[in-house]
Amino acid sequence: VCFIPGGLDCSISFVSHVLGKVCVHGRQKEILGVLVPRLMDLTKSDCIWQRICWRLVECVPDRWMEAVVLGFVQRTPGADVLSRLLGNLVVKNKKAQFVVTQKLLLLQYCHTTAVLQNLLGYLALDGLRPSLGSLIQVLQELLETWGSSSAVKHSPPEQQQYISKAILICLSHLKEPEIESCRQELLTSMMEGVKCHLDSSLPQIRRLGMIVAESISSKINTDGPVLKFQYEEDDETRELKSLLVQTPPFCVVPSLPDDDRNEKADAALPLVLESNKKSHTAAPVTPVEESDAELDSDDDLIPYDMSEDKELKTKAPVYIRDCIEVLTGSEDMEKWEATVKALESLVRKNPAATREVSVELAKILLHLEEKTCIEGFVELRQRAQVAVLTTDPIPVAKYLTSQFYSLNYSLRQRMDILDVLVLAARELSYPKSQGKTKHSGAQNPCIQLLPGSDSSKDWRTIVDERIKSKTRRFATGSSQGELTSSPNEFSFVAGHFFFPLIQHFDSSSSVGWCEYQGIYFLYRNSVLQAVTAMGKALLEFVWALRFHTDSYVRQGLLSCISSLLLSVPAQHLLEDMTEELLETQSWLGDVVEKDPDGDCRRLALQNLLLMENLKKKLEPVPS
Numbered sequence: 298v299c300f301i302p303g304g305l306d307c308s309i310s311f312v313s314h315v316l317g318k319v320c321v322h323g324r325q326k327e328i329l330g331v332l333v334p335r336l337m338d339l340t341k342s343d344c345i346w347q348r349i350c351w352r353l354v355e356c357v358p359d360r361w362m363e364a365v366v367l368g369f370v371q372r373t374p375g376a377d378v379l380s381r382l383l384g385n386l387v388v389k390n391k392k393a394q395f396v397v398t399q400k401l402l403l404l405q406y407c408h409t410t411a412v413l414q415n416l417l418g419y420l421a422l423d424g425l426r427p428s429l430g431s432l433i434q435v436l437q438e439l440l441e442t443w444g445s446s447s448a449v450k451h452s453p454p455e456q457q458q459y460i461s462k463a464i465l466i467c468l469s470h471l472k473e474p475e476i477e478s479c480r481q482e483l484l485t486s487m488m489e490g491v492k493c494h495l496d497s498s499l500p501q502i503r504r505l506g507m508i509v510a511e512s513i514s515s516k517i518n519t520d521g522p523v524l525k526f527q528y529e530e531d532d533e534t535r536e537l538k539s540l541l542v543q544t545p546p547f548c549v550v551p552s553l554p555d556d557d558r559n560e561k562a563d564a565a566l567p568l569v570l571e572s573n574k575k576s577h578t579a580a581p582v583t584p585v586e587e588s589d590a591e592l593d594s595d596d597d598l599i600p601y602d603m604s605e606d607k608e609l610k611t612k613a614p615v616y617i618r619d620c621i622e623v624l625t626g627s628e629d630m631e632k633w634e635a636t637v638k639a640l641e642s643l644v645r646k647n648p649a650a651t652r653e654v655s656v657e658l659a660k661i662l663l664h665l666e667e668k669t670c671i672e673g674f675v676e677l678r679q680r681a682q683v684a685v686l687t688t689d690p691i692p693v694a695k696y697l698t699s700q701f702y703s704l705n706y707s708l709r710q711r712m713d714i715l716d717v718l719v720l721a722a723r724e725l726s727y728p729k730s731q732g733k734t735k736h737s738g739a740q741n742p743c744i745q746l747l748p749g750s751d752s753s754k755d756w757r758t759i760v761d762e763r764i765k766s767k768t769r770r771f772a773t774g775s776s777q778g779e780l781t782s783s784p785n786e787f788s789f790v791a792g793h794f795f796f797p798l799i800q801h802f803d804s805s806s807s808v809g810w811c812e813y814q815g816i817y818f819l820y821r822n823s824v825l826q827a828v829t830a831m832g833k834a835l836l837e838f839v840w841a842l843r844f845h846t847d848s849y850v851r852q853g854l855l856s857c858i859s860s861l862l863l864s865v866p867a868q869h870l871l872e873d874m875t876e877e878l879l880e881t882q883s884w885l886g887d888v889v890e891k892d893p894d895g896d897c898r899r900l901a902l903q904n905l906l907l908m909e910n911l912k913k914k915l916e917p918v919p920s
Contacts, residue, residue, distance in 0.1 A: 317361030376418025406459035444490030698797035
C-alpha cells in the first residue's frame, strides 16, 4: 500500500500484475516505451513517486519479474536513472537478484554493451545494496567463468566476448580501496584465465584473453610493470579497451537543444583558437645560422650521368644439382637469392634430372630458411616444393607424409607440408592444356589455415561451390567450344597423398587440429577410382573424433563429411556405407541441437540437407 497526498491510500498490485503480464507476452517495448520516460520525469524530484515506482516493480510476480527488469534495464539512459526507478529491488526480491547478478550476466549473452553498462553501473552505485558486497562479488563470479577452461572450450565466442565486456566494465567502476581488498584474488584469476585463453586455437579467444589480462594488470599494478601483449588492433579491440574508462555522468544526460548547443560551440571556438595561437607562439623557431665555412665545397661539382648504367645480376644455376649445392652450402647471398627465384622453373623444365634428386630436394626445401630479405620468399619456396612434388609425386609424397608426424617439427612446418600436398593435388587434378602445366602456385599462393577471422568461411565457400556445381541449370545461349579432355594424373597417386595421413594419426600426437583441413582438401581432389575407399576411411576417421572439444576440429570433421557426400556417388554411399551413414545422420542431428559453436551447427545442418538430397535422387520416379 502506498500513501498519496490527501490522506488516501491505494494498492498498485493490480497495476504490477498487468505490467508483468504485458511484458511477458511480448509487448514489453510498447508499454515500457511509454511508461519509463514518464516515470523518469515524475521521479526526478518527487520522493513519493520514487516510492510508488519502487512498489510498482516490487509487486510484480516472480514468474514475470525477468521480463520487467530486463525492460527497465534496456530502456533507461543510465545507471543513475535505473537506480532511481528500481531502488533496492535486488535486495528485496530474490528473483530480481538472480536475474540481475546471474542470468543477465552469466547465462545470456545477447544484450548490448549499453545494457551491460546500465546493469553493472546500477550495482556499483555507492551506499546501495550493501548485502551484495558492492561489485566485488559479481566481478569474482565473472572472472571464475572467464577463467574456466571448460567454459573457454565449450561456450561460443560471442558469450566469451560478452563476459569479457562485463569484466572490463566492472573494472572501470572499482575504486582503489576495493582493488586493494581483492588484489591477490584478481591476480590469481588473471593468471588462470589468460592461460586458458592462450591455449585456445581460436585467434579471437586468444586476443580476448590478452585484452582482459592487460586490463586487470593495469588496475592492480598502477605503479609497477604491467602485462603487455602483441595483437592486431581493430574496431573490436578499441571498443573493448574503451570500456575500461568509465563514462562520465554528463554523457548520459539528454543532449542540449540545437540553439543552446550552437551557442556553446560558438563560445568555445574562440578559446580553442586562442589556445592554438598561444601554443604556436610559445615555441618560436630559431633560425639556423650558417657560415660560409660550413658549406661543402664539393657541392659545386657536376655529378656523372648514371641513368644508362645497369646493375649486374648474378646468374642463377642451370642444373638441379648446382641448385642443391647453392642452397646447402653457398655463402654468396646474391647467388642464393637467384637460385631461390629460378628453382621452380628449372624443376619444371628438367623433370628427368629432378626425379634423380627429388626427395633430397624436397628435404632441403622443407627445412630452407630465409637468409636474406628476399621478397615473397615463402611463396617462392612453396612453388618450388609443389613443382618437385608434381614432377615426382609418389616418393616425394611418401617423404612429406612421413615427416608430418615426426618429432621436432613446428606447427608452421606441418602446415607447410599440408599446403604443398593440397596445392600439388589440385595441380595434378587439372587437365593439361596445349602441353602447358597450370602452375597451382600462381593461382593459389597459399591455403590460409590460420585466418584472423572465422576459418570456416573458406570451407563454407568451397562447399557452396560444390553444391552449385552439382546443380543442373537449363538455359539457352551461344554454344561453347569443346573442352579438350586428358587423364587425371592425381587418380594414380591419390592414395599416396591421403592414406598415410589417416593411417598414422594418433589423437595423442602433437599435430593438433591443423591436419583435419589438410585431409579435407586432399579428399576434395580425389577421383572416382579411389574415392569410395577413401570415403569409407575418412568416415571412420571422423567418427572416432566426433566429440572433440575444440570447435575448429569439429568444423574440420563436418567439412570432411560435406566433401564425402559431394564426392562419393550416391549409389556407392548407400550400398557400401549404409550403417555408417545412419549413425552419422544421428550425430549430425545432435550437433544441430546441442553444439555451442554456430559454425558447427550450420555445417551439420548443411550435411543433413545433402543427405536428404541424396535420398531423393535414388527414390524411384512414380510413373
